[in-house]
Amino acid sequence: MRLDKYLKVSRLIKRREAAKEFIEKGFVRLNGKIAKPSSEVKVDDIIDISSPFGHSIKAKVTEIRAVSTIKDAAQMFEVLQ
Numbered sequence: 001m002r003l004d005k006y007l008k009v010s011r012l013i014k015r016r017e018a019a020k021e022f023i024e025k026g027f028v029r030l031n032g033k034i035a036k037p038s039s040e041v042k043v044d045d046i047i048d049i050s051s052p053f054g055h056s057i058k059a060k061v062t063e064i065r066a067v068s069t070i071k072d073a074a075q076m077f078e079v080l081q
Contacts, residue, residue: 001064004037010076
């Protein structure tokens with residue numbers, strides 16, 4: 001699954017367009033490397049999101065779903081920090 005879509009479906013970022021913008025500006029890393037919106041996400045990948053406001057979150061991908069509810073979205077990743 002594409003990184004921008006995963007961030008939206010897992011609700012780490014609320015909108016896909018916002019996810020794409022964060023990725024393009026270099027605020028998102030996938031397995032320690034600066035990612036592109038089209039980067040493929042796999043189970044056990046590490047996503048590190050830092051915002052220009054000083055907040056950051058590091059999450060491990062535990063599950064990939066094309067569609068999810070709010071309850072299911074929380075099961076798609078594990079917060080590491």
